[in-house]
Amino acid sequence: MCNSNSPNEFAQKLDDYIDTLPYKKENLIGILHYAQEIYGYLPDNVQWHIAQKLDIPSAKVYGVVSFYSFFTMIPRGDHVVNVCMGTACFVRGADKLKDELENQLKIKAGETTPDNLFTLETLRCVGACGLAPVMIVDGKVHGRMHEAQEINEVLAKYRPEN
Amino acid sequence: MKLKNTDELNALKAQSLKLIETRRVAESVSTKDAQGLVRHVMVCGGPGCHSSGSPRIAELLEEELERLGLSEKVKIFQPGCFGFCEKGPMIEIHPDNTTYCEVSAEDVPTIVEEHFIKGNQVERLLYMDPNTKERFSSNIPFYDGQLRIALRNVGNIAPENILEYIAADGYQALAKVLFGMTPLEVIDVLKESGLRGRGGAGFPTGTKWEFTRKSQADQRYIICNADEGDPGAFMDRSVLEGDPHSVLEAMLIAGAAIGASEGFIYVRAEYPAAIHRLQVAIAQARAYGILGTAILGSDLTFDIQLKYGAGAFVCGEETALIHSIEGTRGEPTVKPPFPAQKGLWGKPTCVNNVETLANIPPIILKGAEWFSAVGTEKSKGTKVFALAGKVNNVGLVEVPMGTTLRKIIFDIGGGIKQHKTFKAAQTGGPSGGCIPTKYLDTPIDYESLTAIGSMMGSGGLIVLDEEDCMVNIAKFFQEFTMDESCGRCTACRVGTKRLHEILTKITEGKGTLEDLDNMEKLCHIIKDTALCGLGQSAPNPILSTLKYFRDEYIAHIVDKTCPAGVCKSLLRYEITDKCVGCTLCVKKCPMNCITGSLKKIHVIDQERCLKCGACMEQCRVVGAIIHH
Numbered sequence: 040m041c042n043s044n045s046p047n048e049f050a051q052k053l054d055d056y057i058d059t060l061p062y063k064k065e066n067l068i069g070i071l072h073y074a075q076e077i078y079g080y081l082p083d084n085v086q087w088h089i090a091q092k093l094d095i096p097s098a099k100v101y102g103v104v105s106f107y108s109f110f111t112m113i114p115r116g117d118h119v120v121n122v123c124m125g126t127a128c129f130v131r132g133a134d135k136l137k138d139e140l141e142n143q144l145k146i147k148a149g150e151t152t153p154d155n156l157f158t159l160e161t162l163r164c165v166g167a168c169g170l171a172p173v174m175i176v177d178g179k180v181h182g183r184m185h186e187a188q189e190i191n192e193v194l195a196k197y198r199p200e201n
Numbered sequence: 202m203k204l205k206n207t208d209e210l211n212a213l214k215a216q217s218l219k220l221i222e223t224r225r226v227a228e229s230v231s232t233k234d235a236q237g238l239v240r241h242v243m244v245c246g247g248p249g250c251h252s253s254g255s256p257r258i259a260e261l262l263e264e265e266l267e268r269l270g271l272s273e274k275v276k277i278f279q280p281g282c283f284g285f286c287e288k289g290p291m292i293e294i295h296p297d298n299t300t301y302c303e304v305s306a307e308d309v310p311t312i313v314e315e316h317f318i319k320g321n322q323v324e325r326l327l328y329m330d331p332n333t334k335e336r337f338s339s340n341i342p343f344y345d346g347q348l349r350i351a352l353r354n355v356g357n358i359a360p361e362n363i364l365e366y367i368a369a370d371g372y373q374a375l376a377k378v379l380f381g382m383t384p385l386e387v388i389d390v391l392k393e394s395g396l397r398g399r400g401g402a403g404f405p406t407g408t409k410w411e412f413t414r415k416s417q418a419d420q421r422y423i424i425c426n427a428d429e430g431d432p433g434a435f436m437d438r439s440v441l442e443g444d445p446h447s448v449l450e451a452m453l454i455a456g457a458a459i460g461a462s463e464g465f466i467y468v469r470a471e472y473p474a475a476i477h478r479l480q481v482a483i484a485q486a487r488a489y490g491i492l493g494t495a496i497l498g499s500d501l502t503f504d505i506q507l508k509y510g511a512g513a514f515v516c517g518e519e520t521a522l523i524h525s526i527e528g529t530r531g532e533p534t535v536k537p538p539f540p541a542q543k544g545l546w547g548k549p550t551c552v553n554n555v556e557t558l559a560n561i562p563p564i565i566l567k568g569a570e571w572f573s574a575v576g577t578e579k580s581k582g583t584k585v586f587a588l589a590g591k592v593n594n595v596g597l598v599e600v601p602m603g604t605t606l607r608k609i610i611f612d613i614g615g616g617i618k619q620h621k622t623f624k625a626a627q628t629g630g631p632s633g634g635c636i637p638t639k640y641l642d643t644p645i646d647y648e649s650l651t652a653i654g655s656m657m658g659s660g661g662l663i664v665l666d667e668e669d670c671m672v673n674i675a676k677f678f679q680e681f682t683m684d685e686s687c688g689r690c691t692a693c694r695v696g697t698k699r700l701h702e703i704l705t706k707i708t709e710g711k712g713t714l715e716d717l718d719n720m721e722k723l724c725h726i727i728k729d730t731a732l733c734g735l736g737q738s739a740p741n742p743i744l745s746t747l748k749y750f751r752d753e754y755i756a757h758i759v760d761k762t763c764p765a766g767v768c769k770s771l772l773r774y775e776i777t778d779k780c781v782g783c784t785l786c787v788k789k790c791p792m793n794c795i796t797g798s799l800k801k802i803h804v805i806d807q808e809r810c811l812k813c814g815a816c817m818e819q820c821r822v823v824g825a826i827i828h829h
Contacts, residue, residue, distance in 0.1 A: 040664055067528035068511055072470065096247045099529070104686070106530040107511030109470050119409030124433030126630065127589035129677055163514065163681070165471050166435030169286020169588040178473065180252035 049077050050088060063093050065102055071110055080114045116151040116158040118197045119146070120174040125164030131171040136184050137161065140174065143191060155197065203490030206498035207376040210367070214798025217368035219514065224357060229298035229339065233320040240275045240317070243293040245356065246442070247282025248435060248474070250289035254277070254306060258290055261309040266313075266317075268638065275317055281355040281443015284597035285343050287615075288328060293356075301326035304525075321528040331593065331615065336423040339590040346613055348575065349599045350583050351399075351436075351559040355443030360478050363485040366446040372491060374565035378454050379499040382565075387413065387458040391561070393569035395581030400426060400517070401629065401658045402734070403580070409551055412541035414459045417547035421461035423452050424545065424552045426522060427468040427475070430514040431630030432681065434661040436557035436585040439597055441468070441475035444559065445482035449505060451558035453496070456503040459551055464503065467522050468810040469510040479507055514631075514685035518733050519544075519552040521687065521722075532689045533733035556585055556660070576602035580646030584657065590627075590664035591618045600645075607641040610664055621666040625749070629658025631678040632738030635671065654745045656738075670767035672757055675742045676704040688724030693736030696727040700743060709770040712758045721747060762829065772812045772828045775804050779825040786816035 060066050063195050070089060071152050077198055081104050090097035104110045122128075141147055142175045144157055151158040170182025176194070181193050204210050223241045230238070244250075244259040259277050266272050283291050288302035292312075299322055301312065308326060315321045327336040328343075335728045343407045349355075357367040366372075378387055392407030413421060425448055429437040440448065452464040469477050482504055486492040513531045515521045520782055521531040523545050546548025560582060564572045572582045580602040586609065589595050593615035600609060610616070625635040634655035636643070643649050647657050665674065683697040703720045706712045724740035731737045747754060756764050763771040776786075784798040787793075792811050796802025805816070820821050 053661040065526070065528040068525060072509055072511065102530050103528070105514050106316060109510075109512035126627065126661065126677070127433040127587075127595075129432075130663055130665065130669060132591045162471065163430070163512075163685075164432035164434070165248070165251050166429070166438040168433055168435055168587060169247075169289065170252055171589065173252075173523075180248070182249070182252050 052077055053088070053099050054092060055086075057089075057092055064095055067093065067095075067100065067114060069105070071100075071104060071107075075110060080111050082112060114151075116155050118156060119158045119160060120194075121160050121162040122148070123163070123165055123167075123171075123173040123175065124161045125168065125171075128164075128170035128171040128173055131186065133172040136172045136190070139187050139190055143187070145192060157194070202488060203493075204497055204684075205490070206487065207380060210372060210376055210497060213364070214367050214370075214373075217364040220365050221358065221368050224295040226296040226298075230296050232297045232299060232322050233559065235297040236317075236320045237274075238296060239273075240297070241295045242277050243356065244277060244279050244297070245281075245283045245289055245291045245293075246279040246360075247284070247286065247289070247356075247439060248442075249281070249286035249596075250291060251474070253290050255290040255585055257306055258292070258304055258309060261306055262313070265309055265313045265793070269313065269318070271313070271317060272551055274439045278359045280358055281360055282437075282439040282597055283356040284347075284352070284599075285341070285594065286596040287684055288343075292727060300328060300337075300339060300341060306771075310763060318790060326333070327548070341593055343395055343598075343613055345598070346604065346608055347599055348583050348601050350563055350572075350575075351440060351556050351585055352443070352597070352599050353563065354447065355439055358444065360443050360445055361481045363489060364484070366444070369400045370562075370566065371446055372450055372497075374562035375450050375453050375457075375491070376497060377499060378457050379497055384414065384458045384460065385747065387454065387565070387804060390565065390569045391458075394558055394564045394572040395569075395576070395579075396557065396564060396572065397580065397647065399556035399560075400555055401431075401632065401656065403657060404554065408460055409541060409553070410455065412460075412539070413549045413551040414741075416542050420463070420546050420548050422545045422548055422550040423459065423461050423464040424456045424519075424522065424526070424540075424550055425452055425464065425466040425558055426517065426519065426552050427466055427472075428517040428522060428557050429469060429472070429555070430508050430685075431515040431632075431659045432662045433630060433663050434587050434659045436660045437586055437596060438472055438475055439585075440555050440559045441472065442478050442578050445475075445478045445725045446486070447559045447562055448479075448555055448781070449482055449486055449492070451553075451561035452492070452505060453501070454504050454561055455551060455558075457499075457552070459549075461551070462502045462504070464505040465508050465526055465545075466505060467510060467516070467526060469516075470512060471510075476507065476509070476571040483507070514681075515687045515688075515735050518735055520733070522552065523550065531686070532687045534623050535732060554659070556688050564800050566706070575643060577646045577649075579648055584645070584660060586660045586662045588614050588662050588664070590662075591666040591669070592616070592664040593618055599750075602646045603644040605642050605644055606636060609645070609662065610641070614664065617664065617666050621668065624665045624667055624669060625671065627655075627663040627674065628661065628664060629656040629738075629741070631681045632656065632660045632734070632741055633658045633661075634741050635665070635749065654741075654748050656741070670708075670763050670765040671702065671746040671753050672708055672763075673765075675707055675746045676701065677737070678742040679704055682735065686735065686739075690730075690736060692727045692730040693732070693739060695759070696723060696731070697739050698737070699723060699728075700740065704743070707754065707757045708763075708768040710757065710761045710768075712757060717747075717754060717758060766828055769812045772814075773807065773816070774805055774810060774812060774816065774826060774828045776805055776816075776826050777824060778802060779822055781822055781825070783821070785819045785821065789815050789819040791815060 396406045397403040516531040521533040525531040540550040780802040794806040794809035
């Protein structure tokens with residue numbers, strides 16, 4: 040998420056994207072994905088903007104945003120740490136991995152660290168079951184995460200140099 | 202470069218054969234004899250290997266070969282999943298048919314020097330059978346008993362090059378359908394083949410296509426369900442990433458047979474790599490005129506759009522999926538009317554699973570009889586399973602229907618990890634059930650699995666051992682369905698929550714026999730009254746574990762113990778007289794509830810014990826600290 044862009048630039052970018060679509064209302068989910076990519080999350084004003092542009096009730100937009108777990112109305116940290124809670128990972132200790140991450144980051148799943156560096160969330164299966172248990176940081180998969188030390192090392196890569 | 206007719210397609214195929222013929226020699230040559238020949242190195246790009254660094258290995262190989270001036274002789278490719286995820290990163294070298302396992306970046310110089318320059322296989326990287334200690338350079342036992350139809354191209358072709366797909370008979374089935382068969386003939390072939398939906402429900406595909414075709418309308422739609430929401434399943438992912446064109450070809454065939462000009466592939470947002478491969482494939486198909494108008498000179502017009510999920514398991518249900526494409530909340534609607542009658546935007550719509558579609562081109566090319574010769578009486582063909590859990594060989598396997606569970610888990614799967622005891626196999630994900638030891642010799646097919654209280658499902662097969670608590674597993678699945686319930690119908694919205702509450706009570710040692718009774722009754726009520734498949738099958742894991750592992754539930758409720766030693770609240774940690782008095786656990790205990798001085802046997806204060814297990818983890822003496 041680029042912080043140097045002003046809200047107006049984001050809005051313009053979003054509008055330009057929506058204008059390219061032949062069907063607008065039906066592409067609400069695609070539009071929300073795009074909006075979340077540029078804004079980082081989907082606060083009220085962004086939802087309202089999209090509702091206006093698509094000429095649909097903002098309650099409808101809210102209904103979709105609140106339904107799908109990919110969409111968030113709360114800003115996420117700089118790095119999103121996901122723990123896969125799929126069956127294969129669960130059976131190979133995903134619970135312990137989640138506990139250890141909560142321990143090391145000092146937050147619970149669903150929360151963001153006070154310094155806004157990490158958001159911890161759970162995911163349902165990314166299909167890398169051969170590497171269970173799996174954690175994903177910013178889309179990059181880290182497998183066979185059994186040891187606290189390994190987890191620490193992965194997180195350390197994302198911490199700014201002191 | 203649009204292909205204007207089938208002659209041009211065939212000419213392109215002939216031209217492109219040289220791209221893949223190195224991988225298809227009739228008899229493989231020895232590594233020594235292969236020197237001097239052009240070689241292809243396939244570096245597995247499946248999700249497991251990819252995350253374990255296979256792209257880096259491919260990169261390093263290319264750099265090293267470039268450095269030594271061998272780039273013209275040895276070419277590197279990154280195809281889809283080989284299936285043997287446990288032993289990744291894996292590479293396969295042709296034409297000398299050598300497979301290396303658990304390759305690391307550090308092995309690259311050795312491989313180049315030994316294998317390509319000196320002509321010797323690197324023995325330590327060959328697969329070794331854990332029991333016989335025998336080394337295999339090819340014909341690895343994992344693949345014995347497997348028959349790759351849906352996965353025929355996965356691992357063998359570069360998925361981002363349409364020419365390789367065309368060389369491997371790609372779009373030949375489409376050509377046959379467009380110029381050699383009528384739509385009704387296509388549907389008949391599918392019906393005779395016996396192909397059934399591989400998403401889990403097993404509805405006959407030919408019949409579904411026929412119903413959609415029969416529904417009168419000015420427009421029909423083909424949808425590929427690539428939502429693959431079952432946790433632990435990655436079969437569809439492998440097809441989408443490893444052989445995306447097979448899905449496009451099948452959808453084109455569906456369009457021709459059913460009478461549709463628009464198709465959608467609904468991919469879950471958690472699969473960005475699959476999305477990328479599909480985007481590349483669609484762009485290439487359009488460039489070659491295989492998607493668009495007057496396809497291959499016929500009067501078929503067909504194009505495909507990608508639609509993305511956004512993290513909702515329920516959107517794998519076809520009506521919910523359709524609503525999601527329409528841009529609304531993914532809430533299912535009552536069937537009938539079925540999508541074949543009234544689906545996307547009210548038009549007849551055919552929704553097929555990725556694996557189902559992947560089977561269509563070979564069925565058209567090789568015929569219904571060829572396909573129906575494989576499998577059992579009512580379940581024809583093969584099924585891809587994602588074998589995971591406490592098994593040695595985690596990976597993707599494709600076996601003929603009718604193969605026994607025992608063969609899959611103990612032969613192909615290599616048995617239970619760390620020599621533990623098999624307890625149950627979970628099939629069908631959160632909608633399925635568990636299969637205990639006594640049914641290990643059941644030949645797998647749709648009917649046989651339903652008969653023993655489970656279901657085929659999409660293909661996730663999780664192996665459980667003696668250290669898995671069946672009550673806890675049921676609770677895990679219940680938590681999943683509770684979270685994913687769309688909330689529309691009371692039975693599921695409220696029911697799954699109540700079931701989860703009862704299971705939580707039981708795993709915390711607070712359950713009663715009355716709770717067990719209520720839970721069972723509630724399961725049946727939900728099954729009977731829920732609006733869609735998610736709710737109707739949500740109680741299955743509970744009913745199935747109650748059927749085969751009732752004693753575990755009773756142990757949790759009456760004896761307040763967890764036989765598998767999993768449910769923390771029911772564990773009791775004790776120090777035995779094997780304790781040597783080293784004070785390691787005393788220091789480690791977060792509650793400071795262990796008393797004991799040097800050389801004296803330590804004691805745990807049960808009142809304050811958190812049952813975290815830290816003491817047991819620290820202890821260096823076998824049997825000094827136990828839990829039960």
